[in-house]
Amino acid sequence: MSHAGYRRLMSLDRERVLKEAAALLTRRATASMDEIARAAGISRATLHRHFAGRDALVRALEQLGIERFGRALDEARLEEGDAADAVRRLIDRAEPVAGLLSFLYTENQLFEDEMDEGWNRLDARVQALFLRGQEEGAFRVDLSPAWLTDALYGLIASGAWAVHDGRVAAKDLTRMIAELLLGGARRRAER
Amino acid sequence: MSHAGYRRLMSLDRERVLKEAAALLTRRATASMDEIARAAGISRATLHRHFAGRDALVRALEQLGIERFGRALDEARLEEGDAADAVRRLIDRAEPVAGLLSFLYTENQLFEDEMDEGWNRLDARVQALFLRGQEEGAFRVDLSPAWLTDALYGLIASGAWAVHDGRVAAKDLTRMIAELLLGGARRRAER
Amino acid sequence: MSHAGYRRLMSLDRERVLKEAAALLTRRATASMDEIARAAGISRATLHRHFAGRDALVRALEQLGIERFGRALDEARLEEGDAADAVRRLIDRAEPVAGLLSFLYTENQLFEDEMDEGWNRLDARVQALFLRGQEEGAFRVDLSPAWLTDALYGLIASGAWAVHDGRVAAKDLTRMIAELLLGGARRRAER
Amino acid sequence: MSHAGYRRLMSLDRERVLKEAAALLTRRATASMDEIARAAGISRATLHRHFAGRDALVRALEQLGIERFGRALDEARLEEGDAADAVRRLIDRAEPVAGLLSFLYTENQLFEDEMDEGWNRLDARVQALFLRGQEEGAFRVDLSPAWLTDALYGLIASGAWAVHDGRVAAKDLTRMIAELLLGGARRRAER
DNA sequence: TATGAATGAGTCTTCATTCAT
DNA sequence: AATGAATGAAGACTCATTCAT
Incomplete structure (x- = not known):
């Protein structure tokens, strides 16, 4: 060989x-x-x-997580079309990576300051999507892109738990996250 | 003495x-x-x-968490007035307990099935709030109270992290969570 | 007062x-x-x-054991009458002290060499009884008084266990120990 | 390798x-x-x-003790020849295991009721030997096989201590135990 | 004097890691 | 390259003992 x-x-x-x-x-x-x-x-x-050790393994998982989330972003084609639709695609693709990212987030509290460069780049792409939505007039501007990004992560994480614990059906997950993130809980006059 | x-x-x-x-x-x-x-x-x-041991300590923390969250619910007066306002009060009061609840949630993956009775009662009160909002016509009905509840927890958790990591100002936290949860990211026609 | x-x-x-x-x-x-x-x-x-501490407590128990065993020897009137009958009286009186002495024996493996003076005196009294029996022609002389003494202790200890575990009736204990110690297991021609 | x-x-x-x-x-x-x-x-x-832990070690020692005592019984060929001689062979072979069995006996006070199956089988073999001796007319019948068995254990234990403490010569041990157990302390008319 | 509280010292146990084959 | 065996380091827990009231 x-x-x-x-x-x-x-x-x-x-x-x-x-x-x-x-x-x-x-x-x-x-x-x-x-x-x-x-x-x-x-x-x-x-x-x-x-x-080489547990740390090395976690770091490798970090790379795996970044790689997977990166691929999710690619597949979601964030720059194309309607911003809201791009968010929907993002949720759909990111959801399978939720567990891994959540683990890494918790695990890395220790290394807090040395946040991975690669991760920052991906995070910036998500923020850019929300910024684009704001610039295009689709998203409100009184909520910062940084917060919308964090909120997206939080909703994906709690959505994953809700499915895992049987409180939400897996097939509804993407829609429920997207609807809440985009439209909120309040009833709209027009719809 | x-x-x-x-x-x-x-x-x-x-x-x-x-x-x-x-x-x-x-x-x-x-x-x-x-x-x-x-x-x-x-x-x-x-x-x-x-x-008596680590387990006993965690269980005591569980009781503390339940007690604190219960007090937060009491103080938020969930049954009074406009449902949306009640949600705002809830976020405001629950936010200081976020870290503890988050820890307990992670820690208890092991005991998963034997979810605490006390906790279930509190969770039901939050769900009841969202249900009331739906019945009063304030909240949309295509998102289940259970999911709105989980979403609230997720947003509070990620909000706490965002503050902790300096991406969101502490004083804005309640408003940002409430605005997103209630109104979503999408710009409204009427406003 | x-x-x-x-x-x-x-x-x-x-x-x-x-x-x-x-x-x-x-x-x-x-x-x-x-x-x-x-x-x-x-x-x-x-x-x-x-x-003052655990050691002091054990030492106090040692004194208690010696005192009790000494009283048992006194009550058995080892110097009086038939040596075999004196042995029977000794077994009868010593039996309630068996547990305590057994504990002390095991516990004091550590202090081995500094065997208590008081205990040696009592031990010597028991040996003297067996010696008297030999001198009076009642006991065989090919088994040393020291060994007969140790054997007596061993039989009392196992007898106490046998009663405790329900293999021997409490009322039979003295007789069974005495018969074995004095007469052995072998069937006698004359009796 | x-x-x-x-x-x-x-x-x-x-x-x-x-x-x-x-x-x-x-x-x-x-x-x-x-x-x-x-x-x-x-x-x-x-x-x-x-x-896996201290308990596991003790349990393994239990098996070792049973195995060793079992081998001693095998080697003593309890079923062969004169019962008294079989007892002598048994004492000779069992003596080296005395310390271990004594430790196990003391250690297992806690587990008292769940006495090991294997041990019971061995114990039964010793009792069977004494029963055989009684049936063959060699041993007296007013002392139960169960008690003779316990007495044997007690004598082996105290004999081991006596040797350990230098009160009895190691080479005399088997004879002293056997003579006492079989013949008792009393002088016989015929001898 | 009696006792609830506190603690230093030690034991058992587990884990990540290294070694030798 | 893969693995059974070995181990140092660290954590959980217990106990006899002391302290402060």
Whole structure:
């Protein structure tokens, strides 16, 4: 087997382990390295060979989260068409990444100040969407893009919990988040 | 000092420790018993005398959280006046409890199914508020009270983070949450 | 109240506590100071006022054990009459002290070498009884008085367990120990 | 080294640790996990890897004690030949296990009722020996097999102590126990 | 004197990590 | 490269003892 082939295999393996770790840690943030290893079907020692330590694993998950959220933003084509529709697409695509991002957010309270560069870039893209909506006259301007962005994250997170706990049907999730974020709870005169 | 005085002091002491524990664990959910004890200015052993173990401490915090949120609901007078105004009062009062509730929510993933009776009662009161708003024609009916309730929690949580991270001014918090929850991001025709 | 009266009261109290401690530790050698205090109906702190520490308590129990066993020897009138009958009386009187002595024996493995003077005196009295029996021609001489003494202790201890676990009736205990110790298991030609 | 070799080593290792633990706990029942680990030449953590906790270790020692005592019974060939001779062989073989059994007996006061099945089987074999002796007319019938069995244990235990404390010579032990148990202290007319 | 409260010292246990095969 | 074994470090918990009232 070629050297490249080897590296490719390793990479696939690593990705699989990462995926399992994400799935497990998303459910239980305090899962031990042992549990993670077992969930991935490898030994603790091997897990440590893939990721130098717990921190390294979390950092790798961070990259995974950024990558996934980045892809979600790409797929949502934030710059195209009606801003409200773009928000709807964003919610739809971002929702599967909610658990992972939520875990990373909680986990990284420690490293607070050294917020990842990559993350900031993605965050800026979301804020830019809300800014565009305001500039186009679609969104109100008395709520800052930064707040609308944070609010979006919060709604996605609580929406994910609501589905997980069975209080909201999975198929309604995107619509409920979008409707609330865009239109709010108050009844509108015209609609 | 009288016997009653003694008992009162003990109670105050316990409450003080609990408060410190809440403050610390809200900031860092993984704080050790040692850190908690030091934060409260007592020894680890004394902490263990007050609360039989970590679980007991968390359960006591649960009661504290429920008590505080209950008081917030009382003070917000949910049954009085305009439903939208009641929501505003609720946000204002609930916001200081956000951190604690958020911690408890995360911590109790383990005990998931045995959700506290007391908590359910409080949750029902919030849902009842949204239902009243819908019945009075103030709130839209295509978003369930359960979801509006979860959304409120999510917005309060992300709002608290936004303030904590300096993205939103503390004094604006209540208004921003209320405006978004009630009116949404979309610009209204009439305003 | 007179000074002597005070001391007398204290002494009574102390004795009662000691008795409770003996009863509890005989059952569970690892009982904590807390349990002992509660069994005696006083606080841990008060227990510590009576006995400077756990060691002091055990030493006091040692004295109690020696005193009780000494009284048993006195009551058995070891020097009087038939040696075999004296052994029977000894077993009968010593049996209630068995638990306490057993506890002390186990507990004092640590202090091994500094065996109590008082205890040695009592032990010597028992050995003297067996020696007398040998000299009078009643007991065989190929088993040393020291071994017969140890054997007696062992049989009393296992007898106490057997009663406690319900394998032997309490009323039969003295007879069974005495018969075995004196006559052995083998069937005799003449009897 | 082969895989089988690996597994065999592990097993040997575990057995060695168990042996050291038995030796230490027999001498001092309150030895800490740390001391046990050091006695076995491993770290506390490794000890915990071999035995999930103190309870698990004690339970493993229980199995070891049963196994050893069982082997002693096998080697004593209780069913063969003269019952008295079988008792002598039993004492000779059981004596090395005395310390361990004594420790287990004391330790398990807590679990009292759930006496081990395996142990009961062994106990029954000893009782059966005494019953056989009675049926063959060799042993007296006014002392129950159950009591003779308990008495045997008690004599072995006190004999072991007597040797340990230097009151009886190790080489005489078996004979002294056997003579006392079988013939008693009283001088026989015929001999 | 008696006791509720406090604590230092120690034990058990778990975890992330390294080692040796 | 993968893994069973080993371990240092750290956390939870308990206990005997002391303090302050």
